[in-house]
Amino acid sequence: MTRLMKYFSEGRTSGKHTLPFVVILLGVTILASAANLFLPADSALYVSTYTITLLGKYLCYAMLALAVDIIWGYCGILSLGHGAFFALGGYAMGMYLMRQIGDRGVYGNPLLPDFMVFLDWKELPWFWLGMDHFWFAMLMAVVVPGLLAFVFGWLAFRSRVTGVYLSIMTQALTYALLLAFFRNEMGFGGNNGLTDFKEILGFNLQADSTRVALFMITAILLAVIFVVSQKILSSRLGKVVLAIRDSESRSRFIGYRTDRYKVWLFVYSAVIAGIAGALYVPQVGIINPGEFSPINSIEMVIWVAVGGRGTLIGAVIGALLVNYAKTRFTAIMPDAWLFALGAMFVLVTLYLPKGLMGLYGQLQAKRKTAMNKEPQA
Amino acid sequence: MTLRRIPLRRITLRHCMALCCCLFGLFSLPSVAVESTSLDPLLADLVDAKISKMVPILDKIEKASDETVLPLFRTLLNGDLYYIKSTKQVVGQFDTNGETFYKDVFTGQANPALTKRDVKKIRVNNTLRGYLRNAIARIQLTSKKPSVRESAVRELLSKLDDDTVDILESLYPNETNKKVKQAMGLALAMNTASQTQLAVSNRIAAIDTLADSLENDVRNLLTTLSRDENPAIQSASNAALDTIAQRANRFAFVDQLFFGLSLGSVLLLASIGLAITFGVMGVINMAHGEMIMLGAYTTYVVQLIMPNYIDYSIWVAIPAAFLVSGLMGVLIERLVIRHLHGRPLETLLATFGISLILQQLVRTIFSPLNRQVSTPSWMSGSWEINPVLSLTLNRLYILAFALLVFIALVIILKKTSLGLNVRAVSQNRNMAKAMGVKTNWVDAMTFGLGSGIAGIAGVALSQLTNVGPNLGQAYIIDSFMVVVFGGVGNLLGTLVAAFTLGIATKFLEPTTGAVLAAIIVLVFIILFIQKRPKGLFPQKGRAAE
Amino acid sequence: MISINSVDQLYGGTQILWGLDLEIETGSITCIMGRNGVGKTTLLKAIMGLLPIKSGEITMKGAVLNKQSAEKRAYAGIGYVPQGRDIFPMLTVEENLRIGLPVRGKRTKDSPKEIPEKIFELFPVLKDMLHRRGGDLSGGQQQQLAIGRALVLEPSVLILDEPNEGIQPNIVKQIGDVILKLNKEEGLTVILVEQKLGFARRVGKEFRLMEKGRIVAADKMENLNDTLIKQYLAV
Amino acid sequence: MSALALNRLESTREFFRRDQVWPFLAPEQAQVNVGNQMILYVEDLNLSFDGFKALNNLNLYINDGELRCLIGANGAGKTTLMDVITGKTQCDSGTVFFGQNHNLLNKDEAEIAQLGIGRKFQKPTVFEEQTVFDNLELSLKTDKRVLPTLFSRLTPTQIDRIDEVLKTVGLAKHRFMLAGALSHGQKQWLEIGMLLAADPRLLLIDEPVAGMTAQETERTAELLTSLAGERTVIVVEHDMEFVRSIARTVTVLHQGSVLAEGTMDQIQSNKDVIEVYLGEEAAEEGKGERA
Amino acid sequence: AETIKVGVLHSLSGTMAISETTLKDTVLMMVDDQNKKGGLLGKKLEAVVVDPASNWPLFAEKGRELLTQDKVDVIFGSWTSVSRKSVLPVLEELNGLMFYPVQYEGEESSKNVFYTGAAPNQQAIPAVDYLMNDLGVERFVLAGTDYVYPRTTNKILESYLKGKGVAAKDIMINYTPFGHSDWQSIVSDVKKFGSEGKKTAVVSTINGDANIPFYKELGNQGISAEDIPVVAFSVGEEELSGLDTKPLVGHLAAWNYFQSVDTPENEAFIKAWKAYTKNPKRVTNDPMEATYIGFKMWANAVTQAGTTDVDAVEQAMIGQKTPNLTGGIAVMNKNHHLSKPVLIGEIQDNGQFEVVWETDGVVAGDAWSDFLPGSKDLISDWTAPIKCGNYNTKTKTCSGQNY
Numbered sequence A: 001m002t003r004l005m006k007y008f009s010e011g012r013t014s015g016k017h018t019l020p021f022v023v024i025l026l027g028v029t030i031l032a033s034a035a036n037l038f039l040p041a042d043s044a045l046y047v048s049t050y051t052i053t054l055l056g057k058y059l060c061y062a063m064l065a066l067a068v069d070i071i072w073g074y075c076g077i078l079s080l081g082h083g084a085f086f087a088l089g090g091y092a093m094g095m096y097l098m099r100q101i102g103d104r105g106v107y108g109n110p111l112l113p114d115f116m117v118f119l120d121w122k123e124l125p126w127f128w129l130g131m132d133h134f135w136f137a138m139l140m141a142v143v144v145p146g147l148l149a150f151v152f153g154w155l156a157f158r159s160r161v162t163g164v165y166l167s168i169m170t171q172a173l174t175y176a177l178l179l180a181f182f183r184n185e186m187g188f189g190g191n192n193g194l195t196d197f198k199e200i201l202g203f204n205l206q207a208d209s210t211r212v213a214l215f216m217i218t219a220i221l222l223a224v225i226f227v228v229s230q231k232i233l234s235s236r237l238g239k240v241v242l243a244i245r246d247s248e249s250r251s252r253f254i255g256y257r258t259d260r261y262k263v264w265l266f267v268y269s270a271v272i273a274g275i276a277g278a279l280y281v282p283q284v285g286i287i288n289p290g291e292f293s294p295i296n297s298i299e300m301v302i303w304v305a306v307g308g309r310g311t312l313i314g315a316v317i318g319a320l321l322v323n324y325a326k327t328r329f330t331a332i333m334p335d336a337w338l339f340a341l342g343a344m345f346v347l348v349t350l351y352l353p354k355g356l357m358g359l360y361g362q363l364q365a366k367r368k369t370a371m372n373k374e375p376q377a
Numbered sequence B: 001m002t003l004r005r006i007p008l009r010r011i012t013l014r015h016c017m018a019l020c021c022c023l024f025g026l027f028s029l030p031s032v033a034v035e036s037t038s039l040d041p042l043l044a045d046l047v048d049a050k051i052s053k054m055v056p057i058l059d060k061i062e063k064a065s066d067e068t069v070l071p072l073f074r075t076l077l078n079g080d081l082y083y084i085k086s087t088k089q090v091v092g093q094f095d096t097n098g099e100t101f102y103k104d105v106f107t108g109q110a111n112p113a114l115t116k117r118d119v120k121k122i123r124v125n126n127t128l129r130g131y132l133r134n135a136i137a138r139i140q141l142t143s144k145k146p147s148v149r150e151s152a153v154r155e156l157l158s159k160l161d162d163d164t165v166d167i168l169e170s171l172y173p174n175e176t177n178k179k180v181k182q183a184m185g186l187a188l189a190m191n192t193a194s195q196t197q198l199a200v201s202n203r204i205a206a207i208d209t210l211a212d213s214l215e216n217d218v219r220n221l222l223t224t225l226s227r228d229e230n231p232a233i234q235s236a237s238n239a240a241l242d243t244i245a246q247r248a249n250r251f252a253f254v255d256q257l258f259f260g261l262s263l264g265s266v267l268l269l270a271s272i273g274l275a276i277t278f279g280v281m282g283v284i285n286m287a288h289g290e291m292i293m294l295g296a297y298t299t300y301v302v303q304l305i306m307p308n309y310i311d312y313s314i315w316v317a318i319p320a321a322f323l324v325s326g327l328m329g330v331l332i333e334r335l336v337i338r339h340l341h342g343r344p345l346e347t348l349l350a351t352f353g354i355s356l357i358l359q360q361l362v363r364t365i366f367s368p369l370n371r372q373v374s375t376p377s378w379m380s381g382s383w384e385i386n387p388v389l390s391l392t393l394n395r396l397y398i399l400a401f402a403l404l405v406f407i408a409l410v411i412i413l414k415k416t417s418l419g420l421n422v423r424a425v426s427q428n429r430n431m432a433k434a435m436g437v438k439t440n441w442v443d444a445m446t447f448g449l450g451s452g453i454a455g456i457a458g459v460a461l462s463q464l465t466n467v468g469p470n471l472g473q474a475y476i477i478d479s480f481m482v483v484v485f486g487g488v489g490n491l492l493g494t495l496v497a498a499f500t501l502g503i504a505t506k507f508l509e510p511t512t513g514a515v516l517a518a519i520i521v522l523v524f525i526i527l528f529i530q531k532r533p534k535g536l537f538p539q540k541g542r543a544a545e
Numbered sequence C: 001m002i003s004i005n006s007v008d009q010l011y012g013g014t015q016i017l018w019g020l021d022l023e024i025e026t027g028s029i030t031c032i033m034g035r036n037g038v039g040k041t042t043l044l045k046a047i048m049g050l051l052p053i054k055s056g057e058i059t060m061k062g063a064v065l066n067k068q069s070a071e072k073r074a075y076a077g078i079g080y081v082p083q084g085r086d087i088f089p090m091l092t093v094e095e096n097l098r099i100g101l102p103v104r105g106k107r108t109k110d111s112p113k114e115i116p117e118k119i120f121e122l123f124p125v126l127k128d129m130l131h132r133r134g135g136d137l138s139g140g141q142q143q144q145l146a147i148g149r150a151l152v153l154e155p156s157v158l159i160l161d162e163p164n165e166g167i168q169p170n171i172v173k174q175i176g177d178v179i180l181k182l183n184k185e186e187g188l189t190v191i192l193v194e195q196k197l198g199f200a201r202r203v204g205k206e207f208r209l210m211e212k213g214r215i216v217a218a219d220k221m222e223n224l225n226d227t228l229i230k231q232y233l234a235v
Numbered sequence D: 001m002s003a004l005a006l007n008r009l010e011s012t013r014e015f016f017r018r019d020q021v022w023p024f025l026a027p028e029q030a031q032v033n034v035g036n037q038m039i040l041y042v043e044d045l046n047l048s049f050d051g052f053k054a055l056n057n058l059n060l061y062i063n064d065g066e067l068r069c070l071i072g073a074n075g076a077g078k079t080t081l082m083d084v085i086t087g088k089t090q091c092d093s094g095t096v097f098f099g100q101n102h103n104l105l106n107k108d109e110a111e112i113a114q115l116g117i118g119r120k121f122q123k124p125t126v127f128e129e130q131t132v133f134d135n136l137e138l139s140l141k142t143d144k145r146v147l148p149t150l151f152s153r154l155t156p157t158q159i160d161r162i163d164e165v166l167k168t169v170g171l172a173k174h175r176f177m178l179a180g181a182l183s184h185g186q187k188q189w190l191e192i193g194m195l196l197a198a199d200p201r202l203l204l205i206d207e208p209v210a211g212m213t214a215q216e217t218e219r220t221a222e223l224l225t226s227l228a229g230e231r232t233v234i235v236v237e238h239d240m241e242f243v244r245s246i247a248r249t250v251t252v253l254h255q256g257s258v259l260a261e262g263t264m265d266q267i268q269s270n271k272d273v274i275e276v277y278l279g280e281e282a283a284e285e286g287k288g289e290r291a
Numbered sequence E: 001a002e003t004i005k006v007g008v009l010h011s012l013s014g015t016m017a018i019s020e021t022t023l024k025d026t027v028l029m030m031v032d033d034q035n036k037k038g039g040l041l042g043k044k045l046e047a048v049v050v051d052p053a054s055n056w057p058l059f060a061e062k063g064r065e066l067l068t069q070d071k072v073d074v075i076f077g078s079w080t081s082v083s084r085k086s087v088l089p090v091l092e093e094l095n096g097l098m099f100y101p102v103q104y105e106g107e108e109s110s111k112n113v114f115y116t117g118a119a120p121n122q123q124a125i126p127a128v129d130y131l132m133n134d135l136g137v138e139r140f141v142l143a144g145t146d147y148v149y150p151r152t153t154n155k156i157l158e159s160y161l162k163g164k165g166v167a168a169k170d171i172m173i174n175y176t177p178f179g180h181s182d183w184q185s186i187v188s189d190v191k192k193f194g195s196e197g198k199k200t201a202v203v204s205t206i207n208g209d210a211n212i213p214f215y216k217e218l219g220n221q222g223i224s225a226e227d228i229p230v231v232a233f234s235v236g237e238e239e240l241s242g243l244d245t246k247p248l249v250g251h252l253a254a255w256n257y258f259q260s261v262d263t264p265e266n267e268a269f270i271k272a273w274k275a276y277t278k279n280p281k282r283v284t285n286d287p288m289e290a291t292y293i294g295f296k297m298w299a300n301a302v303t304q305a306g307t308t309d310v311d312a313v314e315q316a317m318i319g320q321k322t323p324n325l326t327g328g329i330a331v332m333n334k335n336h337h338l339s340k341p342v343l344i345g346e347i348q349d350n351g352q353f354e355v356v357w358e359t360d361g362v363v364a365g366d367a368w369s370d371f372l373p374g375s376k377d378l379i380s381d382w383t384a385p386i387k388c389g390n391y392n393t394k395t396k397t398c399s400g401q402n403y
Ligand SMILES: Nc1ncnc2c1ncn2[C@@H]1O[C@H](COP(=O)(O)OP(=O)(O)OP(=O)(O)O)[C@@H](O)[C@H]1O
Pocket: C011, C012, C014, C016, C034, C035, C036, C037, C038, C039, C040, C041, C042, C043, C083, D180, D181, D182, D183, D184, D185, D186, D211
């Protein structure tokens, strides 16, 4: 029985990484923020606003990677369209920020965003109504991706669309949205998207303090989502999800309505992606249809694979690492960074089949066996 | 202004032979000794004239001579007419085997002493080109070749000025060739119909005969006539227009169908290699597009190597592209994919990395700019079935080519042991080994085959679109869509899916526009997959679960 | 024919076979028995070359097989009927059988293009199902297909891992007869893993008992007594 | 976690225990009407695959608490029948009722499983990437809807139950092993264990003793016999010895319909059965042993 | 700092690399050249190149990186409007300075950006004037890629054409997705539209990769320039270098620069470029000239201001004059747009353009179109007393300024 309890306290899906992760994440966040706000710019420890914004962006990507990992790593649903949920969340936030511009737009129109003025639109389309209220917009940032995920998932999982069929359909979904959002008629600013934001909840988006606050909020939400997801996945529901990944039909034969599990997990994941998108937009300052591009969605999957799918921490690490590498590579070797990135993907797949976390696991196992052996010898 | 056809581009099968002979004759066998001296002052004027003042001079030249002036007009039309700076004498510039040299336009006598420095180009613009075409046509009305005469008449339909009509009237009674006579009749009928001073009954009779024609010029004329003061003319014209519209619509449908088939053939070519690497082997091959790209670049390199044999370059490019992409495929398989057996999702990651590397590789080697791939002359132009229906030759060839590749592939997979072995390996690698299947070899060959076919697709695509580092990215999504829509692992499914999507898109486009059509097709696929979760041709049975 | 000398084998970190020795005589029918999970299947896979061994040596007619791939071993004359059938589910029955034809061609030198008729004589149901997908067959039919497929190879050594699983009684009997007949007429060497004593007794000439990855008893089949059975086969 | 938080969690959990908080939302008890002593009605079942009749006007009635053996030649349609009963395969025509009130043909696999019909597959299927323990936990008879599953927690009784099952199937030592690493026979046992943990009303067991040693076969026989009575068991097996040791009524399928039904002795002397299935010898053997 | 840093913000990978890599090289060449002349203010210039990888948000991030990490004094960058829109808030926040060298839809004027490419009135409007006046075109097909630049340009043109008495049914508008590659039906539609009796032309705002298949299809369906001329705003020498232009001879493009223009400045520039790229076949194009002009003006302005301080340079920029490569003098106006000549060229079989028409003098770039209802009353003037990019001449107010 004690062994059993031990198993439950440190079992496979249990959150032994959770506490260190949350501590490190929040610790780094607070330190970086303080360094940015309170240290003089010429101090050696000063963290520039550029870095803060960059970190904030990485954390959004980490959140997005979590979303992808939850359904891919744990439930085996490879979504090649998660960028769509991310972008929809982003658009909701973008619409709110756009409305906040008010009459400070280039045409000085108090009601209409600039792009509508120059397309000669006379009134706000219905789907823009209410987006000037922060909470309503934030609600939309989770409801719209969630609803899309629900409808899509409900259709697809109920019809038992699985495997590559599902993956390619998610890709088709995001691709269709990409084309649609490019159209000026859609009322989302076409290719230029939404940009030139001024303030959020009355705080100047340009101000360092606002940027730091956004960064901290992102970190906190990431921590919360991480912990909640960890809890969900280590509950029995998490086991069912793994069972579905293993053998969906067997799960049905022991009485689980797998389609419902998949739908809800998909919705959950889409909502996380939506939140990530909503946090991303004020920090990078623009949202446009490019975020729907299928390549983006594929990249997300790759972050997760690099970090190690099926572990939440792996997804986060993968997202941070790949994006950091991208930032560095594009600056160090602008002409050749794709070689480096491509090679990194290939090498990780070949030599780290379970991603970086798999490597960590192997090292752990080695250390354990080494430790176990010593006393015997 | 209406649409005229350009003789060179208008290759009806009938005309093709005749034209070739004609051109051959013009450039290499100047059979007529020309009294060019009479033209010399005019030519001197021409050399000095500003572009906007050239038409009257050309007019004089045309009047002052006969068929013998054709080479001059042609050379000018092609922008190859130069004059020697010192003497103001005109010469034609010719390119043979990459070398430029100059010939007397009339005698064809080469003038090896001239270099680029000695000559200056006589400029032409669109107005002038339009004029030249008509002039050439007028001259050709008396050509010995009936086919040349016919196209000359048709060329002139839109420019029926009094002069032309006079010439036609004088030529008409003596014309012996039925087709030419018909064309001339048409022109004269058009003239009759538009002459307001003629008797209404004559005009109506003329209009009635026009109803048989699909020529644009005729329709333009009828449209004008349908606004004629005389109600009888109006209704006759409208009736004629209706008849024409009905026929034209039928052809428009065929046209659209052809567009659909053509788009389908492109999709088929792009996805067929993937149907093997992904569909049969189960490798989520994100580098598939780059295999296509390599094929296209191979075409470019082949043309670079043999710039004087563009017409034959394709025949070298096809096997070369197959080899280049195929070998690259084998290399990738041996170095990477081989280690990922049983981990299909990881192949996505690795091949994505490979695709980035390959893209950057061509960017580094060939620059990020698009490369120019020329179309062989036998592939350019279109096959004009009638004035409203013409099929572009390159698309026609590509359609046939796609089907050929497909059939060849089916035969390879059905008739050799490779097809059976690869399926066995993909279903149970270990057991296949235990049955003596050389799995390593099979893997390499299959991946090589799929990649090689992608390379061949690249050759075809180089004829239609840009050859640049992004070429592959443009097709990868479509390719996956086609394979999945057709049903993974089913070649026939890929074929049907490609053509279905192609035709659907092309029938939607006119009403919805290209963007919405693309969206609608995507949504359709998503919904369709709900109905048939395993594509058009699903793998059925217990084992498929 | 085949000799196995102190073979060790591991799955990840756990060792399954421990210095296992086994000698298979040409023309023998050796029946390997043991409880679930003692490593019988593992042993057979190692012989077939589907699992790498950590140490030790496997030789066939004196030639060392260790480094040879499974397909080479198939060409060398080993036929394998795996536990769980492992037929190719999306191939038709005919295609399942055809897979082995190239090997057969090499081995019999008469390069037959057709599936030998005797397979259908043995398992007539396969003829009826020729164009059905392997995966659609019933369990027993699949098992018959798996045996037939191995026989196409014209092997000199036939490895059978619980070949009667899920097969109807009259065909079980028939399979026994076939094994005996091939052994007698063509000198086929047979390695058989079998749990059902009746069948093992009827067909096997030798027995080997396994426990925890080792051979713990070996003798002629007549000498398989209740003590041994109690000791090594009972739960 | 602090006591407060634990408290919170506890009360949240309490809140979501629908059976108590919202009684009207409590899962509908899968009442099976077993009037007529009959638990499974299979009538006029037809199913063909591309023209091949896998099931042909099949009629089968199973009494509540019965242990029924289903035998028949390879390809007779036994597994297919189970596929139809458990909702895996759609039939062309016919009716299948569980008790008098549950029409199984318009239910999906999960609903059928929740009604209390458990199945063991011919080829053992377990969750390979989960531990033996988790495999069993997942199979427990619990509320299997999404939210209850999310907030459910292993109770000590459930742990004991799993332990018990582990012991019964002899996998106690392998509790934390990944199921994928089990040998074939062990997987068979695990699957039987999963069936036990689910505590179903009707068990459909396809070839349970394939790959088992004689002694294990015996144990399985005992196990199945002990299950019958409270539960209804349908077993498909080709091992005649095993069938003989458990069977009361035996049904023989042939080419998709019932060829014979009766006691083991009747079956063994049935000419048709001998011809298409048993073979002279097996029949003789069996009789001999009995005699 | 001991050097003056010049940031280069052009995509070197992704879909826009095709166009933008050239501009990166142009800037590098100019920097080299300037350094050979001894740099500026006695300091060497140092180029800092980053790759925003055709990813729009990355333009903002990389822009911030250039300004805050690398502390560059000026940025040359962007091609697509969306990338400019993305980096714009960063420029305004950090008071950076950017030169944008590509023709665009207008409707913008930022204190921190100098627009050296053409505004619609420097390209589109003269082009349709030419079509109507010189070629007698009466029907127009406005074909474009489905995004803001074509949409806006077409809106402007539509309103302009209608003002000139062109009936709605004589205007056909068609949009296609980015990278559209199957032009069969559209070209065939154009052909039909063009064969209804009136002289027709296509005004193409088709962008980037889609052009090559478009022109190939035109050639194959036998639409010659005399039948239906196509005048393009996004097709230059660079794009043509990926094409066999023989079937396209006579189609048109409107730009402020063509490589073929015969002036000593241009000859020198081309020579330098070919030498710099070590490729005798490399071509030059309009955005390169725009980069060239921008760079020259910036260098002059820095010299004049004696500092690289953005505010000082910004003011010094206004009124800067630099010879165009095509002759004449480019002037930087108060609205941060240039006055430049407009040229129309016909495609030649050697991949070059032959100028067939040009404006008499230079045309001043208009930040706010006179043909859009929203911007009719707006002007931009960065000199005192207005000092505003969006100044409403009716209400006398200045809106939407972030500096
Ligand atoms: N893929 C694997 N990974 C890890 N361990 C494995 C794997 N396959 C088998 N094992 C372990 O190896 C041991 C031997 O397995 P094997 O399949 O050889 O047994 P067996 O003797 O054939 O049993 P059975 O009679 O049940 O078929 C078992 O204890 C099993 O747990």
